[in-house]
Amino acid sequence: MIINQLTFLLLSCLLGWSSALIRPVPGISTLDRDGRTLHRTKRGWMWNSFFLLEEWTGTGKQYVGKLHSDMDTEDGSVKYVLTGDGAGTIFEIDENSGDIHATRRLDREEKALYTLSAKAVNKTSGQDLERASEFIIKIHDINDNEPKFAKDTYVASVSEMSNVGAFVTTVTATDADDEAYGNSAKLVYSILQGQPYFSIEPETGTIRTALPNMIRENREHYQVVIQAKDMAGQMGGLSGTATVNITLLDVNNSPPRFPHSTYHISTPESAAIGSSVGRIKAYDADVGENAEMWYSILDGDGQDVFNIITDGTSQEGVITVKKQLDYESKRLYSLRVQVTNTHVDRRFEHLGPFSDTAMVRITVTDVDEPPVFSRALYIFEVDEDTPAGSSLGTVSARDPDIINHLVKYTIDRHTDLERLFNIDSNNGTISTLQALDRETSKWHNISVLATELSTALQTRVPVFIKVRDVNDNAPEFAMYYETFVCENVRAGQLIQTISAVDTDEPLVGHKFVFSLSTINPNFTIFDNEDNTARILTRRGGFNRREMSSYLLPVVISDNDYPIQSSTSTLTVRVCACDSRGNVQTCSTEALLLSAGLSTGALVAILLCILILLMIVVLFAALRRQKKKEPLIISKEDVRDNVVSYNDEGGGEEDTQAFDIGTLRNPEVIDTNKLRRDIMPEMLFPFRRTSPIKDNTDVRDFINGRLHENDSDPTAPPYDSLATYAYEGNGSLAESLSSLESAATEGDQEFEYLSHWGPQFKKLADMYIGQESQRET
Numbered sequence: 001m002i003i004n005q006l007t008f009l010l011l012s013c014l015l016g017w018s019s020a021l022i023r024p025v026p027g028i029s030t031l032d033r034d035g036r037t038l039h040r041t042k043r044g045w046m047w048n049s050f051f052l053l054e055e056w057t058g059t060g061k062q063y064v065g066k067l068h069s070d071m072d073t074e075d076g077s078v079k080y081v082l083t084g085d086g087a088g089t090i091f092e093i094d095e096n097s098g099d100i101h102a103t104r105r106l107d108r109e110e111k112a113l114y115t116l117s118a119k120a121v122n123k124t125s126g127q128d129l130e131r132a133s134e135f136i137i138k139i140h141d142i143n144d145n146e147p148k149f150a151k152d153t154y155v156a157s158v159s160e161m162s163n164v165g166a167f168v169t170t171v172t173a174t175d176a177d178d179e180a181y182g183n184s185a186k187l188v189y190s191i192l193q194g195q196p197y198f199s200i201e202p203e204t205g206t207i208r209t210a211l212p213n214m215i216r217e218n219r220e221h222y223q224v225v226i227q228a229k230d231m232a233g234q235m236g237g238l239s240g241t242a243t244v245n246i247t248l249l250d251v252n253n254s255p256p257r258f259p260h261s262t263y264h265i266s267t268p269e270s271a272a273i274g275s276s277v278g279r280i281k282a283y284d285a286d287v288g289e290n291a292e293m294w295y296s297i298l299d300g301d302g303q304d305v306f307n308i309i310t311d312g313t314s315q316e317g318v319i320t321v322k323k324q325l326d327y328e329s330k331r332l333y334s335l336r337v338q339v340t341n342t343h344v345d346r347r348f349e350h351l352g353p354f355s356d357t358a359m360v361r362i363t364v365t366d367v368d369e370p371p372v373f374s375r376a377l378y379i380f381e382v383d384e385d386t387p388a389g390s391s392l393g394t395v396s397a398r399d400p401d402i403i404n405h406l407v408k409y410t411i412d413r414h415t416d417l418e419r420l421f422n423i424d425s426n427n428g429t430i431s432t433l434q435a436l437d438r439e440t441s442k443w444h445n446i447s448v449l450a451t452e453l454s455t456a457l458q459t460r461v462p463v464f465i466k467v468r469d470v471n472d473n474a475p476e477f478a479m480y481y482e483t484f485v486c487e488n489v490r491a492g493q494l495i496q497t498i499s500a501v502d503t504d505e506p507l508v509g510h511k512f513v514f515s516l517s518t519i520n521p522n523f524t525i526f527d528n529e530d531n532t533a534r535i536l537t538r539r540g541g542f543n544r545r546e547m548s549s550y551l552l553p554v555v556i557s558d559n560d561y562p563i564q565s566s567t568s569t570l571t572v573r574v575c576a577c578d579s580r581g582n583v584q585t586c587s588t589e590a591l592l593l594s595a596g597l598s599t600g601a602l603v604a605i606l607l608c609i610l611i612l613l614m615i616v617v618l619f620a621a622l623r624r625q626k627k628k629e630p631l632i633i634s635k636e637d638v639r640d641n642v643v644s645y646n647d648e649g650g651g652e653e654d655t656q657a658f659d660i661g662t663l664r665n666p667e668v669i670d671t672n673k674l675r676r677d678i679m680p681e682m683l684f685p686f687r688r689t690s691p692i693k694d695n696t697d698v699r700d701f702i703n704g705r706l707h708e709n710d711s712d713p714t715a716p717p718y719d720s721l722a723t724y725a726y727e728g729n730g731s732l733a734e735s736l737s738s739l740e741s742a743a744t745e746g747d748q749e750f751e752y753l754s755h756w757g758p759q760f761k762k763l764a765d766m767y768i769g770q771e772s773q774r775e776t
Contacts, residue, residue: 049136050100054108055144062105064091064137067098069120071129079123084116084134091116091137108139109176141178146238147187147228149173154244158209159251160216161348168198168207173228173240188233192241194224202233207244216248217285252345254285255354256293265319266363269327274320277306281316282339282356291315292342302333302362319360327366328400335360370457371397371407371450378448378463380430384438384470392421392465395428397450405452412447412460421446421465430463438467439503474566475502475512475556483535483570484586485550486577487542495523495572496535500556504564511559516552517567523552535570542574549573 056062072078082093082100091114093100098118119132149171156169177184189205191198199210207224224244231237258280265278284291295308295317307322317337340355373395380393399405409428411421421444423430428448436444444465451458483496500512514533516525522542526534535552550572557565575586753764 049138051138051140052102052106054106054139054142056102056105061092061101061103064100064102067093067100067118069098069130071120072098077123078129079121080118081121082116082118083132085111085114087116090114093118106139108141108178109145111139112178113138141181141184143177143182143184143231143238145176145184147173147175147230147240149226149228149240149242152242154242155247156207156244157247157249160248161213161251161253162209164209164212166209168209168246169244171200171205171207171226171242171244173205173242175230175238177230183232183234183237184230186232187228187230190227190229190233192225192227194222194244194246197222198224198246200226207246214248215253216250217254220248222246222248250287250290251348252286252290252341252343252354253348253351254290255352255356256282256284256291256339256341257356258282258339258358260358262359262361264361264363266365267321267325268365268367269325270367270369271321271325273322273324276318276320277362278319278360279311279316280319280337280358280360281314282358284315284341289343290341290345293339294342296338296340298336298338298357300333300335300360302335305333306335306362308335308337319362325364326400327364331364333362333364335362366401368455368457369400370459371452372400373397373450373459373461375461377461379466380463381466381468382432382436383468384436385472386432386436388432388434390432392430392432395423395430395448395450395461395463397428397459397461399452405454408451408453410449410451412449415446416444420444423448430465436467438469438505439473442467469505471504471506471558471560471562471564473503474564475500475510475558476566477501477554477556477568477570481570482573484573484575484583485537485542486575486581486583487544488540488577488579489537489542489581490540491537493537493540494534495537496570497532498535498554498570499532502558502564504558504560506558506560513557513559515555515557517555518553520552522550523572525554535572544574544576547574 050065052062052064067080069078069080076096079095080093080098081095082088082091090104090106091100091102114137115134116137117132117134120129121127122129150173154169154171158166158168171189173187173189175185175187179185188202189200190202191200195210197209197211197214198207200207205226205228207226222245224246225241226244227239227241229237229239259282263278263280267277271277280295282293282295284293292312293310293315295310297303297306297308305321305323305325307320308317309320310316311318317339319335336357337360338355338357344352344354374397375395378393378395382390382392395409397407397409399407408425409423410425411423411430413419418434420432420434420436421430422433428450430448444467446463446465447460448463449458449460478499478501481496481498485495489495498514500514502510502512510531512531514525514527516523520538522538524536524538526536528534533554552570552572553567554570555565555567557563573586575583577583750764750767753760753767756764
């Protein structure tokens with residue numbers, strides 16, 4: 001590589017020098033072929049391009065070339081100026097000598113060429129001596145980039161049993177070096193790992209199979225390492241590698257095979273129809289749909305008793321029961337079973353056949369079975385009203401095992417809650433315990449159990465008992481009839497059509513006969529012979545005042561054996577009708593109407609009576625109300641008035657919180673006196689002592705009442721307590737209570753009340769006026 005770089009450096013220098021300014025030498029001439037003297041004309045500077053190697057490894061700045069103008073007399077008056085790509089940064093020029101240098105290493109893969117302009121300028125005047133000329137600096141490529149694959153790892157697949165040269169995949173690598181210059185980017189592909197199974201085309205990178213008939217069952221996965229090398233694969237070229245994981249795809253080239261030629265299976269005789277008795281499995285080396293198999297029975301004596309189905313998940317043959325097994329009848333069966341691939345590849349039929357057969361021997365084992373009834377169900381018939389203990393029929397069961405065990409019969413009482421039937425535990429005879437009524441239930445469904453005495457195995461069978469009809473019910477009216485006859489009716493007029501019903505069900509249908517129990521002078525009956533009858537009048541001129549209703553007994557008989565009959569009473573009411581026979585009224589109110597009283601008159605009389613009763617009750621209530629006692633009996637007796645001042649209440653007019661009369665006159669206290677300012681949540685009876693005498697001090701009375709209520713657990717949860725904000729100890733007015741002033745009331749002076757302002761004017765007038773009266 002060093003030799004190559006030196007070679008390119010030398011070539012670059014030679015090209016650079018050859019492309020520098022060509023300056024003619026004055027006075028030099030040459031002769032042409034004809035002997036004429038040729039003179040070279042003097043011209044300005046010109047050049048085309050410079051070449052520079054990438055990745056310069058030398059020390060210092062890399063020399064590019066030299067610029068020189070014919071106008072430069074080398075007296076230092078000319079300055080060279082460089083402009084364009086990288087001027088001043090990547091490339092710099094010596095303004096005096098015109099030498100161009102690269103200031104750093106360049107990479108062709110980043111930028112392959114640079115376009116610049118140069119001119120010569122007079123240092124003194126700043127005028128251009130030469131017009132600007134453009135040139136190019138080309139970066140020569142060196143092999144400094146190795147090939148790279150698009151992916152580090154590729155995944156590919158190819159079918160097994162493929163021919164040589166079968167396409168697998170194509171891998172591609174790229175080289176960042178210049179493809180147009182040398183072999184730096186010319187790649188060659190090769191296999192480092194994966195031979196002799198696969199090969200690769202050197203120019204395209206296409207991978208193909210190299211061996212014929214590779215079998216997936218022998219080896220499925222291969223790892224191939226591919227190399228891409230530049231310099232056309234020559235010595236010294238750079239290379240890159242990639243891994244290709246190749247998988248052989250399965251084809252149906254392996255037939256299914258049973259691992260055994262004969263299989264032995266045993267199953268109990270009690271196996272249910274459709275249940276599995278065993279599984280067999282063939283093996284196929286293929287995978288997926290190529291390994292899917294189908295099982296079938298070719299022949300054998302158990303072909304009608306057993307069936308085989310394919311389990312799609314496990315690919316097993318499942319042998320199931322087609323008919324009920326019986327150990328006592330047959331104990332061994334043989335089947336020849338075949339397995340076949342469901343998807344056969346015609347290309348590999350020569351590797352077949354793709355099927356296999358095996359023998360399956362099935363042994364039936366004995367099981368202690370429960371008793372078996374002779375029928376799947378029993379139906380018995382019995383007449384209703386048959387006496388208790390009558391036999392209905394017999395059920396029969398046997399033990400199917402070789403050794404017969406005794407069988408006991410019972411009735412499942414959950415199906416015979418009313419205990420209407422009984423069964424003989426030894427012979428299975430069913431009898432009645434009670435008389436049956438078909439009108440109550442036409443059918444009875446019970447279950448009979450047969451139990452082996454030794455093993456307690458049970459079997460149940462349904463027994464249906466039909467109750468046959470017997471003519472034991474008499475016919476009766478089909479409905480309740482409301483029958484009326486008009487007062488102005490004529491003889492022989494139809495007043496009612498009746499019919500009958502019978503809960504019995506005779507085989508030939510119902511046939512009822514209607515008649516009257518006795519000859520009736522008012523009505524007669526006519527049988528229509530279609531299970532209906534007509535009621536006709538014998539006379540006319542009925543009168544409600546004489547008879548408001550008539551009872552007509554009607555006899556109804558059936559025609560079954562034994563004949564049943566009943567007597568039903570028909571009530572016929574006498575009503576007032578219009579001329580067309582429409583009923584107007586049948587009630588007793590009509591009698592009153594005929595007497596001259598209308599409905600409105602009766603309502604008015606009842607309303608008056610009700611008003612009189614209300615007046616009497618109101619008057620009695622007012623008489624019982626007590627006369628209310630006046631609040632103050634005497635204007636002079638004011639010692640018990642508690643007056644509220646300022647914002648505490650309404651003054652002496654405020655008597656809603658308590659009754660001042662109670663404090664003044666204890667003897668008139670009501671037994672259930674309550675507060676009048678609030679509504680108590682509950683009313684409790686007050687327990688009070690006897691009234692205090694007239695001469696008892698009010699203070700002692702209040703203290704007694706306070707002690708009584710404090711000790712009374714049934715007393716209401718409230719007190720009549722007034723709070724005065726401007727009286728009592730510490731206030732200007734001191735205490736205003738009269739409770740403690742009884743002894744010294746005569747010694748007090750009340751002149752100071754007149755100085756307290758308008759709020760106490762009324763109080764001052766009251767007490768000062770009393771004092772003046774006492775003095776007088």
